[in-house]
Amino acid sequence: MLNKYYMIFEELEAAIRNGKYPPETILPSENELAEQYNTSRETIRKALNILSQKGYIQKLRGKGSLVLDLEKLQFPISGLVSFKELANKMGHSSVTIIESFSNKKPSSLLQKEMQLRKEDTIWEVFRVREINQERIILDKDYIVEKYVPGLTKEICRNSIFDYIENELNLKISFAKKEFTVEEPTEEDYNLLDLEGFHSIVVVKNYIYFENATLFQFTESRHRPDKFRFVDFARRNEA
Amino acid sequence: MLNKYYMIFEELEAAIRNGKYPPETILPSENELAEQYNTSRETIRKALNILSQKGYIQKLRGKGSLVLDLEKLQFPISGLVSFKELANKMGHSSVTIIESFSNKKPSSLLQKEMQLRKEDTIWEVFRVREINQERIILDKDYIVEKYVPGLTKEICRNSIFDYIENELNLKISFAKKEFTVEEPTEEDYNLLDLEGFHSIVVVKNYIYFENATLFQFTESRHRPDKFRFVDFARRNEA
DNA sequence: CAGTGGTCTAGACCACGCT
DNA sequence: GCGTGGTCTAGACCACTGT
Numbered sequence: 001m002l003n004k005y006y007m008i009f010e011e012l013e014a015a016i017r018n019g020k021y022p023p024e025t026i027l028p029s030e031n032e033l034a035e036q037y038n039t040s041r042e043t044i045r046k047a048l049n050i051l052s053q054k055g056y057i058q059k060l061r062g063k064g065s066l067v068l069d070l071e072k073l074q075f076p077i078s079g080l081v082s083f084k085e086l087a088n089k090m091g092h093s094s095v096t097i098i099e100s101f102s103n104k105k106p107s108s109l110l111q112k113e114m115q116l117r118k119e120d121t122i123w124e125v126f127r128v129r130e131i132n133q134e135r136i137i138l139d140k141d142y143i144v145e146k147y148v149p150g151l152t153k154e155i156c157r158n159s160i161f162d163y164i165e166n167e168l169n170l171k172i173s174f175a176k177k178e179f180t181v182e183e184p185t186e187e188d189y190n191l192l193d194l195e196g197f198h199s200i201v202v203v204k205n206y207i208y209f210e211n212a213t214l215f216q217f218t219e220s221r222h223r224p225d226k227f228r229f230v231d232f233a234r235r236n237e238a
Numbered sequence: 239m240l241n242k243y244y245m246i247f248e249e250l251e252a253a254i255r256n257g258k259y260p261p262e263t264i265l266p267s268e269n270e271l272a273e274q275y276n277t278s279r280e281t282i283r284k285a286l287n288i289l290s291q292k293g294y295i296q297k298l299r300g301k302g303s304l305v306l307d308l309e310k311l312q313f314p315i316s317g318l319v320s321f322k323e324l325a326n327k328m329g330h331s332s333v334t335i336i337e338s339f340s341n342k343k344p345s346s347l348l349q350k351e352m353q354l355r356k357e358d359t360i361w362e363v364f365r366v367r368e369i370n371q372e373r374i375i376l377d378k379d380y381i382v383e384k385y386v387p388g389l390t391k392e393i394c395r396n397s398i399f400d401y402i403e404n405e406l407n408l409k410i411s412f413a414k415k416e417f418t419v420e421e422p423t424e425e426d427y428n429l430l431d432l433e434g435f436h437s438i439v440v441v442k443n444y445i446y447f448e449n450a451t452l453f454q455f456t457e458s459r460h461r462p463d464k465f466r467f468v469d470f471a472r473r474n475e476a
Numbered sequence: 477c478a479g480t481g482g483t484c485t486a487g488a489c490c491a492c493g494c495t
Numbered sequence: 496g497c498g499t500g501g502t503c504t505a506g507a508c509c510a511c512t513g514t
Contacts, residue, residue, distance in 0.1 A: 058450040062512030181462035224419035300493035
């Protein structure tokens with residue numbers, strides 16, 4: 001990003017992360033920051049708002065911006081993050097196995113759910129994520145071909161998000177996520193290491209571009225013992 | 239709220255919800271809205287940003303603010319919502335049963351986790367939520383007495399959040415939520431209707447006031463078949 | 477009281493989409 | 496070229512916290 005306020009956010013984020021501004025301390029005031037970064041107060045406030053939304057700081061009227069304790073509140077898991085990005089951040093040794101890769105007409109259910117035209121085709125990609133030699137996650141991706149052309153097995157072995165954003169230069173913007181718990185299917189038992197488990201966590205993801213077109217539906221099936229989702233929520237997201 | 243921008247947000251939200259601005263249409267431009275509401279464009283933009291964060295609209299450069307399909311994206315479940323608020327919105331017939339209500343010294347684990355002083359005491363409230371005559375959810379609340387004095391069984395039968403916000407006039411600000419799946423405990427089997435279920439969804443909630451003090455820890459244990467969590471996430475929360 | 481964050485303004489320039 | 500949203504500014508006034 002080349003925005004001033006986003007760059008300032010990133011600098012402050014880094015400064016908090018590397019301990020320049022430790023938890024329980026107060027950031028320099030908005031006026032001071034405006035001087036330091038040679039900008040206006042409103043621009044500083046945009047940067048601080050992002051920090052606040054992400055749970056880095058709490059603003060205190062008349063006092064300043066309090067740095068929150070990352071240990072207690074942080075979570076690289078929230079928001080829109082791909083498995084690749086996540087595994088990297090967590091430092092796990094992980095392997096992705098392509099179980100199947102095909103281009104087909106969508107099922108009528110999927111066609112309805114993704115509001116596809118009759119002639120539209122999709123990439124169907126099933127991937128198993130192995131962590132420490134155990135098959136933990138089954139990702140079933142359904143991607144609209146006309147929006148994401150040229151997909152290959154090799155790309156799926158890396159990161160589909162990376163391909164979309166850095167090769168195709170398309171901008172992923174928002175997603176609806178839905179979490180439920182179900183009984184494992186035959187497929188789950190075949191593809192994952194589920195000995196002794198009687199349930200599976202299902203995360204359905206509807207993923208949209210900046211222009212509000214739905215281009216991908218992903219069903220992510222997690223072995224329950226390895227599933228953990230952490231979220232930071234503000235009561236009034238003003 | 240008496241802020242201009244928040245009132246404008248609420249009006250626009252209502253207008254979208256009651257169909258004045260249907261899905262797939264474009265809102266009046268920021269300049270038009272600024273005139274209509276007799277305010278400046280930046281103030282309008284603050285209102286629109288809230289709509290955007292909540293998944294009501296998608297801003298399209300050069301075009302306008304597109305109204306998104308609530309049916310597809312909405313979910314009164316995200317964020318910080320109490321069971322009471324939720325049950326009301328969903329229109330379920332629900333009953334809250336107080337299993338236990340006591341004031342005690344916290345366990346050493348809880349004392350550490352909530353950063354309490356030696357002399358601090360807590361309210362410990364166990365509540366079972368019954369939906370359609372089935373005991374579905376066990377809520378275990380631990381509330382710091384010095385911050386939330388005067389709690390009673392009767393209040394717990396209604397809404398603790400309501401008491402805190404409207405009687406004590408304290409402002410709940412943010413929370414960290416953590417979702418996992420565990421094996422049910424003896425307690426779960428005793429208090430909930432779990433015949434045939436072998437897992438339980440555990441939601442841990444750390445809840446903070448506006449001044450960043452942690453005043454409540456809640457462990458919410460859900461029967462897996464009735465659990466559903468929906469989230470709307472933007473990739474860059476700017 | 478001085479300093480902090482919260483709100484609001486009026487105007488500027490830019491990048492983008494459309495026609 | 497015109498209208499859209501995206502960014503940025505310089506300044507104002509308010510509410511709150513501390514001394």
